[in-house]
Amino acid sequence: MTHVIRLEAVTKRYDAPGPTALDQVGLTVGEREAVAVRGPSGSGKSTLLDLIAGPDRPTSGDVTVAGVRLGGLSKTGLAKFRRRHIGMIFQFFNLLADRRTA
Numbered sequence: 837m838t839h840v841i842r843l844e845a846v847t848k849r850y851d852a853p854g855p856t857a858l859d860q861v862g863l864t865v866g867e868r869e870a871v872a873v874r875g876p877s878g879s880g881k882s883t884l885l886d887l888i889a890g891p892d893r894p895t896s897g898d899v900t901v902a903g904v905r906l907g908g909l910s911k912t913g914l915a916k917f918r919r920r921h922i923g924m925i926f927q928f929f930n931l932l933a934d935r936r937t938a
Contacts, residue, residue: 839900841865841888846897848883857883860897889922890914 843863849856858880865871873881886892887899890906891914899906902921909917 838867839864840867840869840902842898842900843887844898844900846887846894846899848880848887848892849895858887858894885924889924890918 841863842865843861846858846861846863847856848858861880861884863884873884875881883892887894887906888901890901890909893907901917904917904921906914906917
């Protein structure tokens with residue numbers, strides 16, 4: 837099976853003395869697999885998705901998506917990668933007030 841998403845020993849810390857958002861996370865998602873990310877507030881769901889989509893980088897470990905190791909890409913490379921491979925729907929999607937229909 838081909839892995840579409842692969843995280844290897846991924847750790848994310850926002851502040852060195854602060855709590856660890858993710859600690860040594862390993863995850864593989866294959867082609868045609870559906871995955872739900874669930875957990876209480878503050879458990880690292882958004883951090884995990886930000887690492888997979890590329891706007892954030894891990895403190896340590898490797899994130900590979902669609903066969904591309906994201907840690908090896910520049911900011912521009914990440915932007916091009918997201919444009920081609922990633923689609924996101926935000927929880928609060930009505931960011932432009934003048935575009936609302938209600």
